[in-house]
Amino acid sequence: MLDAFWVTIRLTFWSAIGATVWGTILAGMRVSPVPVLRFFGTWYVNLFRNTPLTLIIVFCSVGLYQNLGIHFTSESSPTFIRDNGFWLSVLGFVLYTSAFVCESLRSGINTVPIGQAEAxxxxxxxxxxxLTLVVLPQAFRSVIAPLGSVLIALVKNTTIASAIGVAEAALLMKEMIENESDQLFSVFGIFAIGFMILTLPIGFAFGYASKKLAVKR
Structure with missing residues (x-):
């Protein structure tokens, strides 16, 4: 069980890093003076925010790997299937979550007085x-709490990785329920507590940081 939750934590960690980096770039595109970049940023956000995450994860496995042969680990590795499924899931989570990071950051950018950009x-x-020296530092501080909500949603969304066989917590819970159906409520309760242990500290930490680092207007 600890191994399964460790996979969940790793999925969250790498996906959060990737989504933050890509989401920040997308936010820059959304407010860019270049029309092509604005169009791409808007198109990307609208597409991925309105596409089911399960469909994205399955596409990464079936479309990218099985049809196009794209993989992220050596095929000679004895753990190739497990590792490749893990990184394909991370890619799917990054593509999906970055759209929400982008919109959170864009709302933060809108809180920065336009006079500062003009100055x-x-x-x-x-x-x-x-953007990088004046606007984004203040934007990040303005949207710490919303970004925390996005991270909490990401933790819960990692359960969808089980759709392509990644051995995270949700897949183990499903197997335990199938094998020990008489312990349904106990198994469900244990995993619910496990996810609460992962998400509650995130909520408290980001809530504290949002108050501590709030931009004084």
């Missing part, structure tokens, strides 16, 4: 410098 431009800073 940065008057000092000779370009769009990229203004």
């Amino acid at each position: 940065a431009r008057s000092l000779g800073l370009g769009f990229r410098q203004t």
